[in-house]
Amino acid sequence: MIETDIIVIGAGPVGLFTVFEAGLLKLRCHLIDSLPVPGGQLIEIYPKKPIYDIPGFPIVNAGELVDNLMKQIEVFKPGFTLGETALTLDEVENHFIVTTNKGMKHKAPTVIIAGGLGVFEPRKPPIENLDKFEDKGVEYIVRDPEFYRNKRVVISGGGDSALDWTIYLIENKIVKSLALVHRRTSFRGHLDSVQKVMDMANAGAIELITESEVVGINSNGNGHVGSVVIKHANLGDIVKEADHFVPLFGLTPSLGPLADWNLEIEKNAVKVNTLDYSTNRKGVFAVGDINTYPGKLKLILCGFHEGTLAVQSAFAKIHPNKKNVLKYTTVNGVSGF
Numbered sequence: 001m002i003e004t005d006i007i008v009i010g011a012g013p014v015g016l017f018t019v020f021e022a023g024l025l026k027l028r029c030h031l032i033d034s035l036p037v038p039g040g041q042l043i044e045i046y047p048k049k050p051i052y053d054i055p056g057f058p059i060v061n062a063g064e065l066v067d068n069l070m071k072q073i074e075v076f077k078p079g080f081t082l083g084e085t086a087l088t089l090d091e092v093e094n095h096f097i098v099t100t101n102k103g104m105k106h107k108a109p110t111v112i113i114a115g116g117l118g119v120f121e122p123r124k125p126p127i128e129n130l131d132k133f134e135d136k137g138v139e140y141i142v143r144d145p146e147f148y149r150n151k152r153v154v155i156s157g158g159g160d161s162a163l164d165w166t167i168y169l170i171e172n173k174i175v176k177s178l179a180l181v182h183r184r185t186s187f188r189g190h191l192d193s194v195q196k197v198m199d200m201a202n203a204g205a206i207e208l209i210t211e212s213e214v215v216g217i218n219s220n221g222n223g224h225v226g227s228v229v230i231k232h233a234n235l236g237d238i239v240k241e242a243d244h245f246v247p248l249f250g251l252t253p254s255l256g257p258l259a260d261w262n263l264e265i266e267k268n269a270v271k272v273n274t275l276d277y278s279t280n281r282k283g284v285f286a287v288g289d290i291n292t293y294p295g296k297l298k299l300i301l302c303g304f305h306e307g308t309l310a311v312q313s314a315f316a317k318i319h320p321n322k323k324n325v326l327k328y329t330t331v332n333g334v335s336g337f
């Protein structure tokens with residue numbers, strides 16, 4: 001059993017910064033995340049994209065922001081349970097017990113849910129035996145572009161993710177070859193990204209195969225992807241040799257197990273009181289993209305503010321007889337435990 005002051009569910013940007021604000025109040029945190037690495041959407045969906053609306057950073061790459069947040073909380077030595085999903089939330093004698101899908105138990109007087117979009121579930125194309133090739137050449141998310149260095153890659157999808165990664169992998173000369181397969185002739189992404197991809201196709205840098213979908217995968221003989229079968233609306237089946245097939249059809253947001261924790265839910269999000277982002281369960285707070293209230297904006301900046309206020313009330317529950325006086329970091333500095 002891991003014991004701490006605050007169990008933070010979700011190690012996205014908001015969960016990470018909440019740890020910092022809790023640390024300033026000398027409250028210990030333990031983070032739980034289903035993903036194997038911290039960073040939430042910033043790492044899962046857009047690690048290489050620039051963000052322009054983080055105060056004090058005219059421009060910062062999503063991955064870099066996560067690195068900085070991790071550095072900022074280092075001093076408070078938070079604990080991490082990564083690659084495990086928080087499954088149940090029980091109450092025992094004024095404490096909460098959060099148990100993960102792997103049976104790991106965490107105990108604390110307060111819980112802050114920073115679960116973002118919930119548990120990420122990639123939308124998968126209906127291809128027979130697709131699961132057989134998962135992590136053997138089929139990936140639903142580009143985690144590290146270097147993974148595709150000198151590889152033959154087939155991406156499929158028509159949204160920003162498919163377009164952005166096509167552009168990134170080509171502009172940075174990472175892949176050996178790239179084919180982008182899309183069911184329609186038009187794309188749903190930003191107009192300038194669509195134009196860039198069209199220019200790349202016209203220049204022969206990529207193969208753009210529209211009015212088509214990937215319908216089959218063949219092994220290279222060792223159980224790894226060796227080629228994909230592409231069904232064209234008019235031309236029939238095309239077999240394309242490939243080392244990787246990356247279907248980028250988006251992620252289905254789902255509250256996941258949190259939906260069964262007797263929390264008040266509205267529009268697929270946890271209802272909170274904006275006084276301190278508390279939920280209907282005393283001692284449980286919800287911050288970042290996972291919560292909802294009148295005027296809610298799903299922005300990192302707003303999540304940082306929410307986490308800051310939530311830890312103030314968490315402090316009052318953990319130390320009912322202590323008065324917490326706001327101290328500036330410029331005056332007190334930042335020191336660990």
Ligand SMILES: Cc1cc2nc3c(=O)[nH]c(=O)nc-3n(C[C@H](O)[C@H](O)[C@H](O)COP(=O)(O)OP(=O)(O)OC[C@H]3O[C@@H](n4cnc5c(N)ncnc54)[C@H](O)[C@@H]3O)c2cc1C
Pocket residue numbers: 009010011012013014015032033034035039040041042045046050051052053084085086087114115116117118119120255256257258287288289290298299300301303
């Ligand atoms: C393409 C794109 C571009 C964006 N650009 C910007 C931008 O420029 N500026 C901006 O401010 N915002 C931007 N956003 C929005 C921003 O990414 C989100 O507001 C932010 O990620 C929310 O942070 P979070 O920590 O609340 O949630 P998330 O980043 O979603 O992290 C939540 C974490 O909780 C985990 N989790 C959920 N449920 C459980 C569970 N039961 N057990 C264990 N772990 C769980 C998830 O695995 C995840 O890692 C963008 C979003 C996208 C998709």
